Amino acid sequence: MSKRKINSRTVLLLLWTVTIFISCKSEKEYYIFTSFREPADEGLYLAYSEDGYHWEDLGGPYLPPAVGKSQIMRDPSVVKGPEDTYHMVWTTDWKGGNGFGYASTKDFVHWSNQKFIPVMAHEPEVVNVWAPEIFYDDEEDQYIIIWASTIPFRFEKGEEEERNNHRMYYTTTKDFKEFSPTKLFLEPGFSVIDAVIVKRASNDYVLVLKDNTRPNRNIKVAFSESPVGPWENISEPFSDFLTEGPTVLHHGDQWLIYFDSYGAKTYQAVSTNDFISFSNIDGEISLPEGHKHGTISTISEEILKQLKDEAKKK
Template identity: 60%
Template sequence: MKNKIVLLVALFGTLISCSKEKEVYLFSTFREPADKGLFFAYSEDGYHWNDLGGPWLAPEVGTQKVMRDPSVVQGPDGTFHLVWTSSWRGDLGFGYASSKDLIHWSEEQLLPVMTDTSTVNVWAPELFYDDEQDRFIIIWASTIPFKFEKGEEEEKNNHRMYYTTTKDFKSFTETKLFLDPGFSVIDCVIVKRGAKDYVLVLKDNTRPRRDIEVAFGESPLGPWHDISEPFTGFKSEGPTVVKVGEDYLIYYDDYGNMRYGCARTKDFKSFEDISDQVTLPEGHKHGTIFRVKQSVVDALLKQSKADKGL
């Protein structure tokens, strides 16, 4: 009887282990000049990335019909949601589509989030799933000339961050100001470390700076305080954050040096430049990193081979 119990416990443990499918890191990206669409890279360790090719979705909405800064988040029901910059100038919103498998996509939409017709642009929408409120928060950068104080920037390049929230991507809350740090700011990313413990990674887009910094808050909507000194060099942008073990890796487009950079931190106060320890596909541009099940990547790999006739 004792042996049977031991056998059953071992079998149960095996079944539990098998049910926990391995997860892989996926990186949404685009290729200049951003007219082809959505690309992916994947990694098992968060440091070394393999090209998954593309485009997996070609841009069809917006004035310029490009796909820059693709941000992907998987909802609790398994649906993947994608938002992106659809034009450099002229759009009062951003692109949106959804998918169950990252291969087959819904019809694309342009979500008109800025009602002020003097808005110059809607840049780099970023998705964040707020599990405390069961909602999606979307943040982005826009310029409304003569609305805010500015430094050396032109009026059409003096950005602030805005946001809306949604539970179903059909109805959205009224657009509100997300961040006005007193200077031009773009490319913000929300990171949750714990209850009432959030970090905002942001780009100071002022002409003397153009670097990446962090701020802290007790809510994913702020208020944000204690903005840090920069931890990247001049001309860096497009950060995305992934937790690997006890470390947070902050990937960013080090466009001033024409390379991709990465900083490692445990506390968002001290940062280590590990750009020489990571590898990414040639032509990779900034997007977001998220986790998926191994089967999702396997299906993408299979489809990629089929598209190439392999």
């Protein structure tokens, strides 16, 4: 039996094949859920999940608040952008603030310097800047940040007080140094807060929002061909009275919507594959005690190991 001579081209081909095989084996990812603990003065708390249903506590705080008049951290919203950098925004003041906090990280342990972004400084009568939510628009390679603010006597209202009649606003940025002028994001004809942008496909977006009017205070959805609207076909509520702070994860062919049922003092969730019909999955989920609403992203196994090691020190 003759021996075949293996030339350099064959070796390179074999190496290329092995490299492709290794790169195609995607690294396992876990879900990460940002949170805070009342009275919101400690900072960022975290939980993780392998299946999107059962969440394990990673404790905290991982980032103590250092900006804003009140120096609190509520509603921490995080998104993973290009180059695996996580960008986070949060509420810095319950009343009286005109902006939100911002910081970035690669691993949730080491953070950039915190910044205060005064997006409503041009509105001297603004009451608040609540629950900023960050969304990465991969088609425009920019970040969209939305939030709720009240400007008294600006819009029609129902039973709400003038200082509790919210509308949604937004700004965009590519680098978190320069921000576009603040614009009105959503005027649905009623007080609205806690909105979250979800991309299903190109030109197919869903907005999960809280109707904050006094008789409702529950969660609905709206639809658009653009992540900045206009938003149409606002649905009937799919959650109970006194629910807020929705966040969404995509798991298999289902979308899971988590939300804070603050009336019942618990966390709830529904699943949907079309954002039209919703199924209650309260009996299928578990979260750490004291978990308050944030948002869900994904992390690598390496980052999770680092966070577990860090949690042991806390």
